[in-house]
Amino acid sequence: xxxxxxxxxxxxxxxxxxxxxxxxxxxxxxxxxxxxxxxxxxxxxxxxxxxxxxxxxxxxxxxxxxxxxxxxxxxxxxxxxxxxxxxxxxxxxxxxxxxxxxxxxxxxxxxxxxxxxxxxxxxxxxxxxxxxxxxxxxxxxxxxxxxxxxxxxxxxxxxxxxxxxxxxxxxxxxxxxxxxxxxxxxxxxxxxxxxxxxxxxxxxxxxxxxxxxxxxxxxxxxxxxxxxxxxxxxxxxxxxxxxxxxxxxxxxxxxxxxxxxxxxxxxxxxxxxxxxxxxxxxxxxxxxxxxxxxxxxxxxxxxxxxxxxxxxxxxxxxxxxxxxxxxxxxxxxxxxxxxxxxxxxxxxxxxxxxxxxxxxxxxxxxxxxxxxxxxxxxxxxxxxxxxxxxxxxxxxxxxxxxxx
Ligand code: SF4
Ligand code: SF4
Numbered sequence: 001x002x003x004x005x006x007x008x009x010x011x012x013x014x015x016x017x018x019x020x021x022x023x024x025x026x027x028x029x030x031x032x033x034x035x036x037x038x039x040x041x042x043x044x045x046x047x048x049x050x051x052x053x054x055x056x057x058x059x060x061x062x063x064x065x066x067x068x069x070x071x072x073x074x075x076x077x078x079x080x081x082x083x084x085x086x087x088x089x090x091x092x093x094x095x096x097x098x099x100x101x102x103x104x105x106x107x108x109x110x111x112x113x114x115x116x117x118x119x120x121x122x123x124x125x126x127x128x129x130x131x132x133x134x135x136x137x138x139x140x141x142x143x144x145x146x147x148x149x150x151x152x153x154x155x156x157x158x159x160x161x162x163x164x165x166x167x168x169x170x171x172x173x174x175x176x177x178x179x180x181x182x183x184x185x186x187x188x189x190x191x192x193x194x195x196x197x198x199x200x201x202x203x204x205x206x207x208x209x210x211x212x213x214x215x216x217x218x219x220x221x222x223x224x225x226x227x228x229x230x231x232x233x234x235x236x237x238x239x240x241x242x243x244x245x246x247x248x249x250x251x252x253x254x255x256x257x258x259x260x261x262x263x264x265x266x267x268x269x270x271x272x273x274x275x276x277x278x279x280x281x282x283x284x285x286x287x288x289x290x291x292x293x294x295x296x297x298x299x300x301x302x303x304x305x306x307x308x309x310x311x312x313x314x315x316x317x318x319x320x321x322x323x324x325x326x327x328x329x330x331x332x333x334x335x336x337x338x339x340x341x342x343x344x345x346x347x348x349x350x351x352x353x354x355x356x357x358x359x360x361x362x363x364x365x366x367x368x369x370x371x372x373x374x375x376x377x378x379x380x381x382x383x384x385x386x387x388x389x390x391x392x393x394x395x396x397x398x399x400x401x402x403x404x
């Protein structure tokens with residue numbers, strides 16, 4: 001694993017362990033601590049030991065003195081924000097590390113900084129093609145194995161805890177939040193579109209997802225080995241990087257639309273355009289965890305009050321106070337509704353048979369899925385790209401001429 005990947009993994013595990021420990025879940029903390037030890041050994045690198053030591057000291061101090069921002073149960077919104085910024089920061093560092101590595105390859109120098117394989121998470125189509133190759137031919141790609149690993153991780157999060165990936169981990173979602181806040185500062189009005197525009201716009205992301213799925217499904221199975229060993233696939237990550245760093249005019253127009261949507265309405269990009277959001281929206285219907293309103297505790301049924309605080313807190317504009325179970329594909333499990341509810345037991349993120357997941361529990365679950373599965377893949381030898389460096393150095397010089 002690269003330095004950034006290892007540091008992120010360490011910090012996530014230390015934080016999970018401490019949350020479990022300070023929350024009184026000693027057995028959970030023990031298991032998490034054991035995983036931490038395993039991870040330390042698996043990604044052994046001496047600076048990491050120093051970082052790990054520092055992280056343990058900081059977290060111990062936080063647990064001891066319990067400042068407000070470290071209190072996960074009392075401040076679920078705060079803990080989600082920390083989680084989002086944690087992922088965004090690690091992605092930013094990964095981007096810097098990736099750019100340095102690619103820049104040195106382009107200059108014909110042997111990179112002193114390793115390529116972070118987690119960058120393959122930005123190759124969902126490659127991940128889909130690799131998944132198809134595994135399922136149909138039993139062929140495991142060696143050039144971007146992390147792409148299929150991360151695709152499966154994201155799918156798994158959707159299957160277990162709805163669109164928590166969007167609400168808690170996606171850096172684009174966080175960037176959208178900031179754009180929306182910036183717009184609100186200058187134009188305070190909500191600017192929500194009427195339902196007859198909102199619904200068709202929401203379908204756009206499903207059309208984009210269908211197009212991407214069609215690309216993968218329509219690829220002849222017999223051509224998969226050639227594709228996966230071909231030059232185009234070997235530099236798919238570099239092509240993606242160039243697409244973002246040196247966008248064409250059409251790409252710039254596309255980015256502008258995305259930014260405008262994000263600024264126009266809260267979660268505009270996630271709601272209308274993002275195919276990942278569409279994929280998770282579909283998968284999330286199967287998630288056992290949902291936001292559930294207990295009518296035995298809700299103020300509407302128990303006191304006859306006209307409370308709608310949960311609905312007003314919901315960034316996805318879901319009418320929480322009129323439903324018992326939130327099945328909506330737009331629910332990102334952000335728990336803002338749970339935080340806003342004045343009756344603690346009235347609203348929970350739980351299974352049908354009453355297993356509840358607190359904000360703390362959800363974050364630990366996400367950390368476990370998003371860090372443990374890649375760690376397992378890494379330890380199993382299916383994470384690191386096997387594309388030889390000299391081939392990358394050669395191909396990066398003629399990137400625009402490398403085709404399918
Ligand atoms: S229903 Fe609750 S958890 Fe779902 S998006 Fe709305 S506020 Fe967030
Ligand atoms: S905020 Fe709580 S009490 Fe009020 S309507 Fe929603 S679930 Fe019921």
